[in-house]
Amino acid sequence: MNMKTNKTPGWTLAGLILAFTSVSDSLAAVPSFSLAWSEYPSWSVFGVAHVQKLIDGREGRLGPIEKKWNVDIVLKEAEYDPCLTMYGSGQCDAVCITDMDVLNPSLTRPSVVILPTSTSFGADALIVPNTIKEVKQLRGRKVYGLAKSVSEYCFVRNLEVLGEQEKDYTFSNMDPGAAAVAMQQKQKEIDAIVVWNPFVLETLNKRKDAHVLFDSTKIPNEIIDTVAVAQSSLDKPGGREFACAVIDTFYAVNQRLTNPKSRDDTLIAIGEKFSHLDLASMKKVVQQTKFYGSPKEGTDILTGSDLKQIMTKVVDFCVKHEIVSSAPKIGYGSKPEAPGVALRFDPSYIRIVAQKK
Amino acid sequence: MIRRPIPKSLALALGLASVVFLLGAYTLLARWQHQKNPDDTTIPSWSQIRQGLVTAIEVNARTDERWLLEDAKASGARLFAGLIVGVAGALALGMLMGCFTPVEAWCNPPLSLLAKIPPTAALAVFFVLVGTEGEMYVTMIAFGILPTLAMTIFLAVKEFPEELQFKAYTLGASHAEVIWTIIFPHVLPKLIDAVRLVIGPAMVFLIAAEMLVGSVGFGYTIRLQSKLLNMGVVYPYLALLAAFGFAMDYALYQLQRKLCPWYEGHRS
Numbered sequence: 001m002n003m004k005t006n007k008t009p010g011w012t013l014a015g016l017i018l019a020f021t022s023v024s025d026s027l028a029a030v031p032s033f034s035l036a037w038s039e040y041p042s043w044s045v046f047g048v049a050h051v052q053k054l055i056d057g058r059e060g061r062l063g064p065i066e067k068k069w070n071v072d073i074v075l076k077e078a079e080y081d082p083c084l085t086m087y088g089s090g091q092c093d094a095v096c097i098t099d100m101d102v103l104n105p106s107l108t109r110p111s112v113v114i115l116p117t118s119t120s121f122g123a124d125a126l127i128v129p130n131t132i133k134e135v136k137q138l139r140g141r142k143v144y145g146l147a148k149s150v151s152e153y154c155f156v157r158n159l160e161v162l163g164e165q166e167k168d169y170t171f172s173n174m175d176p177g178a179a180a181v182a183m184q185q186k187q188k189e190i191d192a193i194v195v196w197n198p199f200v201l202e203t204l205n206k207r208k209d210a211h212v213l214f215d216s217t218k219i220p221n222e223i224i225d226t227v228a229v230a231q232s233s234l235d236k237p238g239g240r241e242f243a244c245a246v247i248d249t250f251y252a253v254n255q256r257l258t259n260p261k262s263r264d265d266t267l268i269a270i271g272e273k274f275s276h277l278d279l280a281s282m283k284k285v286v287q288q289t290k291f292y293g294s295p296k297e298g299t300d301i302l303t304g305s306d307l308k309q310i311m312t313k314v315v316d317f318c319v320k321h322e323i324v325s326s327a328p329k330i331g332y333g334s335k336p337e338a339p340g341v342a343l344r345f346d347p348s349y350i351r352i353v354a355q356k357k
Numbered sequence: 358m359i360r361r362p363i364p365k366s367l368a369l370a371l372g373l374a375s376v377v378f379l380l381g382a383y384t385l386l387a388r389w390q391h392q393k394n395p396d397d398t399t400i401p402s403w404s405q406i407r408q409g410l411v412t413a414i415e416v417n418a419r420t421d422e423r424w425l426l427e428d429a430k431a432s433g434a435r436l437f438a439g440l441i442v443g444v445a446g447a448l449a450l451g452m453l454m455g456c457f458t459p460v461e462a463w464c465n466p467p468l469s470l471l472a473k474i475p476p477t478a479a480l481a482v483f484f485v486l487v488g489t490e491g492e493m494y495v496t497m498i499a500f501g502i503l504p505t506l507a508m509t510i511f512l513a514v515k516e517f518p519e520e521l522q523f524k525a526y527t528l529g530a531s532h533a534e535v536i537w538t539i540i541f542p543h544v545l546p547k548l549i550d551a552v553r554l555v556i557g558p559a560m561v562f563l564i565a566a567e568m569l570v571g572s573v574g575f576g577y578t579i580r581l582q583s584k585l586l587n588m589g590v591v592y593p594y595l596a597l598l599a600a601f602g603f604a605m606d607y608a609l610y611q612l613q614r615k616l617c618p619w620y621e622g623h624r625s
Binding site: 081084085088089090101104105107108109147148172173174175177178181182185187188189190320321322323324325 | 394396397417484569571
């Protein structure tokens with residue numbers, strides 16, 4: 001008994017060393033790339049993919065999609081702002097980011113939008129009490145929302161659509177969560193807020209005397225949620241496979257969303273950390289945040305002629321509002337098609353994934 | 358031998374060398390980052406920091422305002438209002454608790470509990486209770502520093518030598534005279550020490566609140582410019598906060614020396 005137990009550790013140790021060596025050898029051959037993401041319907045998809053074991057977001061562990069592309073995706077979850085800082089400072093290879101916010105980091109770190117994940121179609125809204133029937137009533141009052149963000153963009157663009165002048169209105173900074181609470185409590189002077197989901201739905205649920213005066217449905221496809229990858233990361237060995245694996249993961253979860261059998265479970269998983277909204281509300285959330293859930297929808301957005309016009313508007317707004325110090329040079333297509341640009345919208349990676357399916 | 362005193366000149370030289378070391382280390386870090394990416398703005402070079410400072414100081418073409426001036430006015434007003442309310446409340450409460458045992462019995466348990474709650478963790482509660490306007494900043498700072506300050510004052514009153522109290526009564530002093538002419542001067546230097554210690558936390562509470570609901574102020578600009586990766590603007594703001602905290606600390610120390618010259622010897 002004793003002899004047996006004395007011998008076993010030696011063999012076990014040798015076995016473990018062998019196993020560890022072979023595993024580390026195989027992992028050493030697999031390039032590792034990181035993706036920073038924050039809780040948002042079309043970005044929580046990556047967290048869901050990890051939970052549902054499509055990928056393994058931990059470093060050195062591979063899920064089936066990572067094995068398929070021979071690349072290790074390391075997920076880094078953080079609040080949205082720290083994600084932008086992480087990406088801008090080169091601490092991650094890719095980031096979940098809007099078409100508006102990607103302009104700034106691209107000035108210092110050339111970036112490629114490889115995947116449009118969703119667009120706001122009502123998810124950003126101006127909420128006012130029922131006593132306010134038209135936007136002109138907001139003149140002389142403060143409209144609260146997160147300054148220099150998609151909220152302010154949505155507000156200003158809707159004013160333009162309505163033929164109003166931005167200078168006649170005051171947009172005042174407030175965190176969307178705080179603005180939603182203030183509105184729900186009917187705090188004095190908080191008559192109008194521009195927030196995004198889940199705050200839109202939560203506020204409307206809790207204030208029956210409030211309504212949406214306008215929202216992002218009036219500016220379709222202008223606020224685009226994306227995954228952007230640094231050009232330098234794409235140029236590394238395995239960079240292309242990383243981009244493809246990220247896209248493949250996104251569409252794999254979207255397939256579960258379109259399948260009636262797995263739709264509800266996937267929606268609940270997406271909404272688990274996003275908010276405490278129930279399944280019915282989450283169904284509404286994904287209507288207001290329209291997913292580009294198939295390769296066709298993704299390539300249509302990235303190759304459509306609208307995108308250039310939209311980005312011109314977005315860049316003009318960002319320069320005018322000092323969100324970017326200067327307009328980044330934007331290109332459309334693969335690297336040989338649009339060389340030397342700061343920001344590129346590239347559908348080629350989606351096409352590779354679609355062909356390999 | 359441990360705790361051996363060193364000459365003042367050596368202490369000064371070592372202090373200066375540590376600052377030079379920090380600046381040198383930062384310079385190397387920035388240079389290393391810019392070798393990796395010459396356009397980087399997240400670890401700005403000294404020239405980028407200088408440009409950021411200019412941006413913060415000069416009149417902004419769009420808003421026609423100087424960021425730094427507007428932010429300093431807003432944050433300064435909120436901080437001082439919060440400090441004044443907090444210190445005045447703590448002084449009143451601490452003195453009452455120290456002098457009157459029923460007040461002590463009534464206030465001690467809740468104050469001990471409240472002192473353990475970080476106000477930044479209770480930010481949402483402050484939004485709910487007092488809204489998101491100026492009162493919120495004042496309330497948050499005041500509630501953040503009041504429990505600790507009140508307990509400090511209370512303990513300082515408790516430490517007051519009883520023989521001095523009896524001597525004052527023997528000489529015919531009233532209760533009010535004992536409190537204000539005998540006990541208060543004893544408490545004052547300890548109050549000033551405590552205020553020096555809470556200035557840092559008060560600034561933390563203010564910046565955290567401004568980051569969430571401010572439309573002007575240091576917290577607002579630091580959050581916004583961090584998001585826009587303009588660290589060249591953020592770093593001068595951080596340096597100014599540090600300088601402000603240091604200046605406040607020094608000013609209070611000098612005030613303590615002026616108002617309570619006897620305490621310097623007592624402390625040493």
